[in-house]
Structures are given as C-alpha cells and as structure tokens.
Amino acid sequence: MRYGWIAPAVLALSACAAPEIVRQEPAGLLRDEVFEARPVPADPDVFAVSGSMRRYLQVDIARQLRASGPLQGLVAALQSDRQLKLAYDSEGTRTAAEAFESRSGNCLSLTIMTAALAREVGLSVSFRRVFSEQTWTRRDDLLFLGGHVNIVLAQSPMDRAGGIDRVRGIIVDFLPDADLRGQRAWEIDEKTVTAMYMNNRAAETMARGALEDAYWWVRGAILHDARFLEAFNTLGVVYFRHGNPADAERVFRFVLTREAENASALSNLANVVESLGRKIEAATLRERLRRIEPHPPFHYSDLGFAALKRGEFETARGHFATELARYAANHEAHFGLAVAYLGLRDSRAAQRHLTAALEASTNRREHDLYAAKLEWLRSHRQQ
Numbered sequence: 001m002r003y004g005w006i007a008p009a010v011l012a013l014s015a016c017a018a019p020e021i022v023r024q025e026p027a028g029l030l031r032d033e034v035f036e037a038r039p040v041p042a043d044p045d046v047f048a049v050s051g052s053m054r055r056y057l058q059v060d061i062a063r064q065l066r067a068s069g070p071l072q073g074l075v076a077a078l079q080s081d082r083q084l085k086l087a088y089d090s091e092g093t094r095t096a097a098e099a100f101e102s103r104s105g106n107c108l109s110l111t112i113m114t115a116a117l118a119r120e121v122g123l124s125v126s127f128r129r130v131f132s133e134q135t136w137t138r139r140d141d142l143l144f145l146g147g148h149v150n151i152v153l154a155q156s157p158m159d160r161a162g163g164i165d166r167v168r169g170i171i172v173d174f175l176p177d178a179d180l181r182g183q184r185a186w187e188i189d190e191k192t193v194t195a196m197y198m199n200n201r202a203a204e205t206m207a208r209g210a211l212e213d214a215y216w217w218v219r220g221a222i223l224h225d226a227r228f229l230e231a232f233n234t235l236g237v238v239y240f241r242h243g244n245p246a247d248a249e250r251v252f253r254f255v256l257t258r259e260a261e262n263a264s265a266l267s268n269l270a271n272v273v274e275s276l277g278r279k280i281e282a283a284t285l286r287e288r289l290r291r292i293e294p295h296p297p298f299h300y301s302d303l304g305f306a307a308l309k310r311g312e313f314e315t316a317r318g319h320f321a322t323e324l325a326r327y328a329a330n331h332e333a334h335f336g337l338a339v340a341y342l343g344l345r346d347s348r349a350a351q352r353h354l355t356a357a358l359e360a361s362t363n364r365r366e367h368d369l370y371a372a373k374l375e376w377l378r379s380h381r382q383q
Helices: 051-060 062-068 070-079 096-102 107-120 157-161 190-207 211-224 229-242 245-258 263-275 279-292 299-309 313-326 331-343 347-360 364-381
Strands: 011-013 124-131 135-139 142-146 149-154 170-172 184-188
Touching: 051 062, 051 096, 051 107, 062 070, 070 107, 070 149, 070 170, 096 107, 107 124, 107 149, 107 190, 124 190, 190 211, 190 229, 211 229, 229 245, 229 263, 245 263, 263 279, 299 313, 299 331, 313 331, 331 347
Parallel strands: 011 142
Antiparallel strands: 124 149, 124 184, 135 142, 149 170
C-alpha cells in the first residue's frame, strides 16, 4: 500500500512475494475482536476443478491431449484463439472455476486456472513471481500496485523418467506483451499463491467499502503465508480506514522492520502518523520517502489533469508525455493526452492516444469507456 500524495490511503494489490522469512507470529498483529464476523473461507480451495473444466479436458480437447501429449496439448489450448479464447481482465481476482467459466481474469486468476487444469491431466506445476516494472492503477482514493506471476508446466517426474517427453517445462504467461526471454523470476510456494488470492480479494472488497469482509480476507492471507509482506500492508490500510490508526501504525512499522525502504509501508505510515497529530514526524517520514522515490505514482498525470482544468493544454501535454515515458501502458495518461490534443485542435493525435488508451485498458469497464469516446471522436472527425 502506498501513499499517492492525493489519496488518504493506498494499497498493494496482487502477486508479489517477499523472500525474507518473517519470524514474528502474525497473530499478534490481528484484531479479530474489532471486526464483525464474515463468511470468508479460512482456506479457500481456489484450485478446485469444476465439472465443466473436467468435461472440457475429457471431451472438448481429449483428442488433442492424446495426439500431442498432455503438456503440448494443454498449452496449445491455452494459447489458441479458437479454443479457450482467454481474455486478460484486471477487474477482479477469480478462482480456477470462476476464471474458466468467464474465460477471463488477471494474471493470478488465469495462473490458478491453468494450474488446476494442468494437475487434472497429470502435469506438474510450479509458480513464479516475476520481477517486472511496477505498475499502478487507481480506483477513487486507492492506488493499487500490481505484481506479476506466471507458471511453469512440465511432465510428471515419472513420465520424464520414462522418456515419454523430452520437454522439461513450458512457461505460460498471461500478461499481454510479456517478454519471457528477458524475465527474471523466482519460484514461490502454492501457499503464497493462495495468500496472493486472498490479499487481492481483501483489496477488492476494501475498494467497494466492505472493510469487515476485507479484514477477514487479509487475515486469511497472513495466516497462509506470513512471508507475504504485501498482505500486512493491506491489513494496515484496513485498520486505518476502519478507524484504528494505532493498529495500522503497528503493522506498518512491522513491515519496515523487515524492509526498511518499503515505500508503500513508509508512505502509509506517514499518513497514519499525521492523522494522530504528529505532523513533524510525518514530515520526516515523507522526506525519507522522497529520497527513496522522488516522484510517486501518477505524479505527472495529476499535474496533467490539473493543467487541463486550467485550460493549459500545452502544459498538460508535457506532463502526460512525461508520465508515459515512465510507464507506456498507462491508459489514464493516454486518455489525458488525447484530451490535451483535442484542446490543441490536433484531432489526429487525440485519436491516436485514445486508441492507445483503449488498447492499454485492462478491464471491460475501461475498454467500453474508451471505445465510446473513440467512436465519438471518429464520428466528429468525419463531419
């Protein structure tokens, strides 16, 4: 979780695992008595295979699995636009069965679905956390830090020993335009993947204002894997937004004892300390944060939108261009740049950046919004 300089609280979403072993018992940071009970599963079976998944394997692609072998046959089905027809969608985190039914999901959801299908046909799986450029999205007053995971599928050890297939393993990655050759990654445990799922659910329910549900989801993530520090960051934000700043402070300081330069925890701690009236300490924390991260996420986008409100289109254009130089797939910055170009009466450039915003959108809601605006712009250019 991070402080976005304009938002009261920020949280980290999705698939990043901390390599350090946290030696403190997490139970000491949990406050079950403060939150109303919710029917959140303590151990969700996110990898459960549904009947429709089994029918798909046993009927729809059975011949392909026999002809090409389970490994090559399943990978071909995952990659084909004519078979599973999977779509990347960051809107919410799904179980294996939910992702299969919708044929969509974020990288974590689709990785979980792939693991479930692979195990059903006898393949071995290993999960990987990928080192990649941090990507940020925001929803209202929350910033979400997105990590990335993928999966390696391989023949079972018995099949490899018998010489059935010489292929050692295949990386399956669902992030659009992922460069597998340049990836750096480490293997993570299945319990970490489950913790990531529960942490995502906590973040998503918190974004909807359901703080009681969010607590029980993030509690489950921590109990599944206390090494996954992002879950503690989420817990701290839940406490803060729930009106328990002292508990939030305790959690953020716990994270900083493990990662002294964790910018998310540091920025959130500054928020908490300031809310408790310790303004000098908050200023010291933010100065420390500025040394770690001079420009927070969406810094230039915010400057750009402020310039748009003032009607300063050339200034806005410069700010959005700088934001895109930091992260080229920022659909929000592409949209802002399109508005700036409209103000500068360059409809061709505006259309180009609206198209880029549409292509960079990661869920159906954003896609439909940009598609409608692009259609409006095209129709007015033709008049």
